[in-house]
Structures are given as structure tokens and as C-alpha cells.
Amino acid sequence: MSKIANLHSRIVSFIWGIADDVLRDVYVRGKYRDVILPMTVIRRLDALLEPTKPAVLAMKQQLDEAGIANQHAALCQASGQAFYNTSPFTLRDLKARAKAQQLRADFEAYLDGFSPNVQEILDKFKFRNQIDTLVEADILGHLIEKFLDPTINLSPNPVLNPDGTERLPALDNHAMGTIFEELIRRFNEENNEEAGEHFTPRDVVTLMADLIFLPIAEKIESGTYLVYDGACGTGGMLTVAEERLQQLADQHGKRVSIHLFGQEINAETFAITKADLLLKGEGMEADNMKHGSTLSADAFPEKTFDFMLSNPPYGKSWKTDLERLGGKDGITDPRFVVEHAGDPEYKMITRSSDGQLMFLVNKLAKMKHDTPLGSRIAEVHNGSALFTGDAGSGESNIRRWIIENDWLEAIVALPENLFYNTGIATYIWLLTNRKAPERRGKVQLIDATQWFEPLRKNLGKKNCRLGEEHIRHICDLIVNPRETEQSKLFPNEHFGYWKIIVERPLRLRVDLVGNRLVALNEACEQAREPDLPRLALKLAEHFGAEPLMDYNTFIARAKSEAKAPGLRWTAKKEKLLREHLTETDENAEPVIKKAHKPGKAEPDPLHGRFEAEIDGKTAIVQYEPDTSLRDSEQVPLLEAGGIEAFFRREVLPYVPDAWIDESKTQIGYEISFTREFYKPAPMRSLEEIVADIRALERETEGLLDDILVEVAQ
Template sequence: MTNITSFIWGIADDVLRDVYRRGKYRDVILPMTVIRRLDAVLEPTKERVLAEKARLDSEGLVNQEAALTLAAGEAFYNASPFTLRGLLSTNNAQRLRADFEAYLAGFSENVRDILKNFEFHAQLDRLEENDCLYPLIEKFCSPKINLSPRPVLDGDGVEILPGLDNHRMGTVFEELLRQFNDENNEEAGEHFTPRDIVDLMARLVFLPVADRIKDGTYLLYDGACGTGGMLTVAEDTLRELARERGKQVSIHLFGQELNGETYAICKADLLLKGEGQAAENIKDKSTLAADGFPGRKFDFLLSNPPFGKSWKTDLEKLGGKAGVVDPRFVVSHAGEPAMSLVTRSSDGQMMFLANMISKMREGGPVPSRIAEIHNGSALFTGDAGGGESNARRWIIENDWLEAIVALPLNSFYNTGIATYLWILSREKDEARRGKVQLIDATTWFRPLPRNLGKKNCELTAADIERVCEAYRALAETEQSKVFPNDEFGYWKIVVERPLRLSADLSPRALARLRAEAGADVADAAAKAAQRLGPGPHRDMNAVLAAVEEAAAALGLRKNAARRKAILAHCGTRDPQAAPVIAKTYKAGEADPVYGLFPARIAGRPALVAYEPDVALRDTEVVPLREEGGIEAFFAREVAPHAPDAWIDEDATKIGYEISFTRYFYKPKPLRSLAEIRADIEALEAETEALLSDIVAEG
């Protein structure tokens, strides 16, 4: 297989050099590899397909897809009169181009869809203009390589070149992808997850439930499938585990991919492996805005969604942040009929996780399981009540999150940032219920002999086993921590302080009030000022009452706007002033709670609510595990410093965040006093020597 991939890479160097940059070879070589493989597979049934095509045409049948596919004996066909080898019979460049286009048009719809997404037709002008088309076809049809599933024999029936079965052809294709990704490392990480990371994901998804695998059908899904490598590795892993346990399983792959080329690669790879139905289960377009599998549930779900990437276009298609009603992203939880999981438009990674969770199967012998890669933003970004925090809350409070594994830095091709593997289960084992495990695997790796883009390390088989063993043990170690679910939750409370205003009823203030609020308000305030004097008055409540009495005497009806005008235009913040009362309750009408304070109104006991001062508004974060809850926290941390403060209970929100640094940070030991003293003495000696030199030179 290495010889085949080297030969194909040699074609690129021989034919495309000086016509394409090395990084753009893939635009031609990948679709041509697909075309040649499909051509070779279809060679034995070519005449049968052409005969069936002629019969269908003669009978005037328009819908020919099923009959031609059956005649080809594959999930695809080519009904043109040409084969790739047959195209080489002409030396006329224009005729070759026309015949080649007719040949491509003869493929079945699924293959044409692949070529359309490869945008291969866009390369034909360039190939023709540079006389590359003939040598390109000629070299792919070379007798030195065999991309057919049948062996090449000599005249005596002796095998010259072995056949390339579907699995080995898929491996050749993957090797080509790896080589092209090495040439385009700035793009690789977006669509290509390193094999070592995929192996770890597959093991953590399947091994915990391997002994529960039964004979039957299993559905695998990737909502950001890229080139499909994650799905095929997961399929191989599940099949091997089932075989080891003597089980017969049927596995079906499902995926969705937005990028046209990688969608084409994924679909082509499955066709090349002979998995025609699986190729039809790969959908294009955006998973977020155009779900390819609405309502369908899956057994195992693995994905590496884009992170740190805007999904604003998808958000607009979904109706905008306030208009999203998709049940994948607006859920019922904790008594809230519509809790939004919609994140900021600058990063949609948690939306992909919400999509995956919506597709987990309930019940069955094996609970649905998810493995998904995220960056650190998914752990802590977003305020309480925001989409990201709501998603974490929804996941953890439903007890779906089993573990998060911190991966080594520089594990991916296009980013060196911290990355994390989330493991979720629809139904946890008894030992894991109500718990979340954090595993720090950042030091478990082997350096690569040379960097692949930003990837400079890999997980060995031993490293993967260490992670799996830490997961299985579910124990407290230096690299593994286990916490109750509510460890990561908190209340975000809003602490209010009363608005304290002194009232200015001087002529200047009244003139300003008249200009801003009108004659009625100014006249009432002026009448009150005649009785109270110009001020300043440190009891705004008395001033407001006097203004209302004056307004009534002037025949003005009670008006809330008048109160607001007095506060806005005659009030000045004064920490020594009495708090401004917003509402008065009779004693016993309501129990004293946060926001209600005892007072005496007209000489009688009462409870009052104060106007909040937005300038003094503050927020506090209270852990859900706080002993005594919010009340105890408030009594200890707030009330002693601000006895007039209260909590706006309507503004209290629950949030969740996960901090690896908090649990795994290892502080460096402080230097001893002796070491510090020695450094200072050394610096002093050096300074004295320098001064001596300067003086001597002078």
C-alpha cells in the first residue's frame, strides 16, 4: 500500500509540478484516485451496464438508477460508453476533454455528488490548458499499479500485482489524506483528527460497555464528520470488540459535514470501501442549521466539532438568538419550560454537543455514549443563565457527564491550545452516578520525531491504556479527581444597596425641574419647597410625600412619573441620607425576607422595600455546596459589611463551570530566605565592583 501511495504522489510530482502548488495537488489527485478506483471496480460489469442502459432507453424508461445499479453489482455505476483506458485512444486534446466530461456525467448520482463537492470540473480548464489531462489519465491507468479489487495476471495466469480489496483501498486513501494534510497543516486540524486521539475516543466510548454488546444493529454518528476517519475507526473498534466476545453486529455509519471537499472525501472513502449504504448516510450542509437526521437516535456518537469558530450564519437561519425554537437547543429543565442552550455566535462548539445529546438513544442493552473534543472555552465560558453555562448545567444535572480528559498540548495539527475530551453516557454505571471524573493526561505522550504542523506529540498505546485505566479505576490520584455533580455549580446572586438621595428644592433646582419635567411637577415641588425650605433635605421620602400633598392641593392626580422626575432632577446621591422607600407593607402583611426592612411609617411598625442604587449593585458567586446555602453566605460575607443590603431574588441564576487549573494546579515552592539573601548579596557585590571600575576609569 505504501508503494501505491508513493506512486500516486509521484503522479502529482510528474504531471502537476509547475502547474499547481504542492499544497493544491489534492484538488486533482484525490478526485482522480476516486475516479480510477471506481472505474476499476466497474470494469467487469461495464458491458452489462451498457446493455441494460440500451434496453432501458429503448423502452423509454426515465428512472434507471435502480436497474443500472443492479446491473453494475455495486452501489454506483457508469453508464457512459467510456472507460478511463478507453479515453486514451484519442490524441486530440479537445476531443479528450469532451469525452472525459461525458465519462464523468455517466456516473450515478452519488458519484456525481462527490465530484461536484470536490469541485473537480473546475480543474479541467487548467489541466487542458497545460496539456496535463492525457498524461494524468495515462499514469492513473499505468500497469505499474493496480487499483482494482482483482489481481493482475500474466499470460500464464500468474499474479503480477495483487488486488486491492475495499479495506486496503480505504487505507491507501487515508494515507494519501495524511500526506496531503502534512502539506496543508494550517487546514488539517479543521477536518482531520489525529489517529491517536481517535483511538482514545473509541476506547473510552466502547470499552466501558463492551461486555454488554449483544448481537444486533448499532448506529454510529458524527455531526462534524470531516473526512470520516473517526467513524471508520469507531466502526473497526466496535467490530473487533464484538468479535472478541463472539457477537455478530451490524454497524451503520451516519455523519454530516459542511465543507464540500471533506464531505466528498468522506463519502468517497465509504464508497471505495464498498459501503454504499453508509455513503448515502453522509449528509452535507450545516449540522446546526440543517440537521440531516431529525428525530433519529444513535447508539454511539463521536465528534470533533469546530471550536472558536463563528456560527453566526447558522444562528440567523435558526431565527436569531431570541428566535431559536429548535428542540435541540431549547430544552425543558428544572421547571423551566424553555431553557436556552444557544451560545454566543462567535463559538458554537457547545451547540454541537447539544445536538449530539438530542440524538442519544434511550433504553436498549447498551446506553448511548458520546465522546466529543472541545477546547477550554467549553469548560468555563459564559455567565450563569447564558447558553454555555446552561448547557453545562443541563448536562451535569441530568447526570450524563462521566468524565473529562485533559489532552496533551500540541496534540492537533493546527492548534497548540489546551483540548479536552468529554465522555457522556445516557445511563451511567452505578459507581459513577452523581459524579464527574476529571483526568489530567497532559503529560502522557511521546514526542514526535518531527512536527506535523503544530502537532509535536502523540499518544502511544501505553498512554492510551493509562488514560483508560485511570477512567476504569475511578479513584483519587494525582492525575484523577472525582467530584459530586454539584461541585461545579453555583448561584450568581445580585446584591442591592438602597438608593440614598438628598433633595434639593432650591430655585435653581426647581428651574431645572420645570425645564425637564414640565410645569405641573415644578409647581407641586415649588409648593412643597415653600413649606420645607430649599434644602438640601436628607429624607427624600418626606420630600416626596410633601410634593404629593402639594400636587393634590393643586388638583393634580397621582402620577408615578412625577416621583421619577423628583428623584432624577432634584436628588443627589448622599451616603448620609435616608434610604428611598419604594413600597410600604403593613406589619405582618409579609414576612421579613431579603429586600424588606422594618420601619415605622406614621408612627406605626411597617415593612418597607427600598429603591435599589444601580451604582452600588454588585454580584456574588455562591457555590451550590455552600453550607447553609445563600442565606448563610449572605449573613457571613455581606450583611456585616452592608447591613442595608439585600438580594434581588428574581435575578438569582444557577451556573456551572469546570476549572481544571483549580484541581490540578501544582504551585512552585517558594524560594528559601537563604537563597534570596544569597542572590541579593551577589547583586550587591557585582554593583560594588562596577562602581569601583567606573571610579577607577575616572
């Protein structure tokens, strides 16, 4: 282990040990983080501000005397940082307080002296809520003393011996950030359920960053780049992405300015993100971290970004956000309701039980369209994002919008058990609005499910990781797309289909027998249709008691009889007659819904227009569909000959009276890794089967004789 790594490990172990030394018996183990993380932040900020404390206090007095209200910029300048503390105390001053109540008052005054950006962190950590417990247990002073231990240096300046030699090395901002991230990781591993919710394993983050940057590494120019994570958690993805982009820019001799933007709904996790950036000396980036819901309270509605990456929550309800946006029917947010495929209000709103794809739509709404690189996006999803939702659903509409705009570059299937709190299959979606020429109109699928190395010790459900070789191999397939056993390229249309509704005619038999007429009489009495039984008796006299297999003839006669005085034909009457006097019968004639004279409509059985004889004349008729026989079919967009060829080949030979309801045809998109990478198990040879049978015969030889002997005894 290098000297620097050894130093980092020693400091992390020391801070980790404070929890056991001071907090045990006062806090349960899962709550240690509520004290240790904010205290680590406070101690580091205190060490950064200590050298300029007199200058800050002098500036504060000068500003107050001059009556200047907006003091933030001047105080930051005096402190030399993006934050400050105007209380008269440092932690070293508080260490000397002997009385608990005086320590409490001074400590609270010390916390109140921090600048607003630090106050936000403390508020989101809810650290002030811990003071009562720390004071009552009389451990606040001990806790402060531990963080001021002379054998550990959390300052950016070295600790010197009396002779001027270095006793303890300085801890720069990057090193402090690394230490803080390691503490976060350890606490997350202690609480694996929360780790999976807010923390993405570093190997996955590294892969995502490489997938975003490596394909365009040669095109990175000197300039400013904006990186965004709409579900930023503890900010790990943003910081890894920043480091990777800076590294690639340096390798290509480019000077880049990188600005990070993120939003996080969990208060404590947001505080960790902001604190981490402040500890690294990135005060401006810390101000770009926003607390709140990305879906219903977008913090960056007018901004666009060069690079975006996220691991949004999946399988988690977003019902509250949906209601805040106006509900499924009332939502008008331009991120989620766009113009596409001739529809001016094309809605991309998923079911309320799972909002993961909504985070992806949010990113796509923030793409840059006026730069050479456009935008690149990497986002983790579970399997449901690939195929959940029928044609016309929010999920399918999102996939259609993405693929028809040619934004989907690739999807990588990851190994199972790669994340902390779930063993389910996960996938990285890679998107861009600046596809390379050779990629246009295509989507690459990579099956990396078998590329992993096992962990020596499980971390929750995480039992494996992506090794450097695996990450390089996946990235190579993306940078140099090609067909292999684990990498396949498909035209965009490969994933699309028409969903057609197949109808068959309703066929009704009419039974004018006694029990049917009795039931009709009772129904007419309740429905207040006293004249209908009289009409039914006339029809029974006309047609007789034998079943009538042509409902059209029956209803035509009924309408004719209804012209008699005292009768009036209504839709309600027909409904009662159909409900009580008819029954479906596959041998009956189809029920005619509409009839047209020849010339006004052309026969087209495929779409439900048939030739029929009505009163001895040829007519073009449309049959009433039988909803119980209604079916649907998925027709691939790449089907040779389209819907008609498919229908003639796959449907009409089996149900010749079927037709397509064109008004219900919809386009859907779904992606199936199982189908694309399915490998059928090879069939066993006849010789192997025969050998197994003979082996079984030898094993059972004499068994029947033994059984018969036992029965006889």
C-alpha cells in the same frame, strides 16, 4: 516495514508523484488535491467496474428497451457494486484518444455515465471545473495515462504474468481506503490550516474511539449498532470507530453489523468522506453521509444512535444557522428548546460567535433511551465550553442540563499543540445516559496535559502526539475510575452554583439650592411641566436651603403639596425632581420603594424587607436598590447552609444593609481544570532568601564607590 505496508507506501508515493509530474506549472501546489483526489476515486471506481462493464451495458440496453425508468438497483446488480457507469468508455479506452477535443468530449461522457451517488461526489469535488484547465494545458491525456501506469495496480484483482503467476497483487477495499486516507493526510499536511479545520489527528481519534467502546466492551452483544458524527469532516472518526467496535466484538465472539452516519457542511470534505466509503466497498454507508449544516438542516431528525463522536468547529460563528432556525428568540427546534428544571421552554442556545456546544446538544437529542447500552458520546471542545457563559446563558444552561441529567461521565484535558492549526488547550467530553453504578452522580476529570511524546517534525502547530502508552493510561483511568494526582472524581453538584444578586439601598440627599432650582426650571420648560417649578419653590420654602437627608420625607411633602388646585402629581414630575434636585449620599436615609403594615408582611432583612418608622408608626418596608452598588456572588450548590449561610458569612459583615433579590437568583454550572488541578509553587525557605541577598551584596560590593569615583571625575 511489512510487505503490505510497503505496497501501500509505494502506491501513495506514486500517486503523490503524479501531481509533481503532471500538474506542476499548471496548478499551484495547494490546488493539486483538486485534481488528484477525484482522479484517484475515478481510477479506483473504473478498476472495480471494468470486469462487469459488458454486463452493465447489456443491462442498460435491456432496461431502456423495456422502458423501465428506475434502473439503479438493476444496474448495481449488474455491476456487482453500489455504483455503476453506463457510458461506453473505460479509462483505458480514453487513453487512446489522440485529439484533445475528442478526449474532452469522451471524458465528459464517461463522467456523465456514473451513477447518481458518484455524480454527487464529482459535483462536490467540483471536478468538472478542472476539465477546462486540464484540456487547455494539454495534460488530461497524460494524467489519465499516469493513473493507468502498468507498474501500479489499483484494481481488486491481481495483475498476472503471461505464465499465470502474480505480477502485481490485488488491492482490496480496505487497502484502497487506507491509501486514500494517507493521500488525504498528506494533502492536509501541505495545507495545515485546512487540516486543522477538517482533520483530527489519528492519535486523538484512536483515544476517542477507545473511550467510547472500552468501558462497555464486555457488554457488546451481537446485533446492529449505529455510529454518528455530526461534523464528520473526511470521515476518519467514523471509520476508526467502526474498526475498533468490530475488533472488540470479534474479541468477545460477537457478530455485529455496524452502520455509519455522518453530516458535513464543507462540500469537498463531504465528497472525500463519501468517496472513501465507496472505495472501501461500503456503498450503503456512503449513502448515509449527508451534505449540509447539522445545526440548521439536520439530516437525521428522527434517528437515534448507539455511539457518537465529533470534533466540531469551535470559536466559529453559527449566526447564519441561528437565523435560519428563527433567531435566538424565535427558535423552537426541539433539540435546543426542551423542558427542564420546571421550565417548559428551557433554551440551550449559545452566543452566535461560537456554536461548538450546539453540536453536543444535537448529539444528546439523538441518544437511545430504550436499549441496555443507551448511547455513548465523545466530543472534542476547547476550554471555553467548560466555563464561558454566566448563569442563565445558553452555555451554562447546556452544562446544567447535561450534569443535572447525570450524562457527563468524564472530561479529559489533552496536551497543547496536539492539533494541526491550534495550540490552545483542548478537552474530550465523554457522555452517556447509562452510567455504571459506581459513576452515578459523579464526574471524572483527568489531566492528561503532560502525557505526550514530541514529533520529530512539526505538522503546522502540532508538535506532539499521544503514544500508545498514554492512550492506554487514560483509558485505564476511565475503565477503572479512581483518584490519582491526574484523576479526580467530583459529585455533580460540585460544578453548580447559585448566582445571587446583592442589592443595597439607594440613599438620596435633596438639595433645594438656587442653581438646582434653575436647572429644574430649564428642564421643566423642555418637558412641558410649567407647574412643577412652582411646586419646587413651595418645597424649598418648607425645607429651607440645608441639604435634606431623607428623600422619603421630601417626596411625601411633594405629593401633599400637589393636591393644591392647579397641580397634579405624576411619575414624570417625580422623575424630574429626582434628576435635578437629588444626589446619592451614603449618609442619607434609604429610599423606600414599598411599605406594608405589620402582619401583611414579615420583616426579612436578608431578602429586602426591613422594619422602619413612618409617621411614627412601625411599617415593613422595601428599599429601592441603588443600581450602581448592585453586585453578584456565586454560591456553591454544596455550600453548607446554602445561600443564607454564605450571605451571612461573606456579605453582611461588610455591608449590613445589603439584601438578596430572590427574583434574580439563577443556577449556573462551570468546570475549571485550573482550579481543580492547581499546584501552588512551594514557598522558598528563609535560608534560601538570605543566601540570595548575601550573594547580591557580594556582587555589588564596591559598585557604589566606583560610581562615586566616576561622578567625581
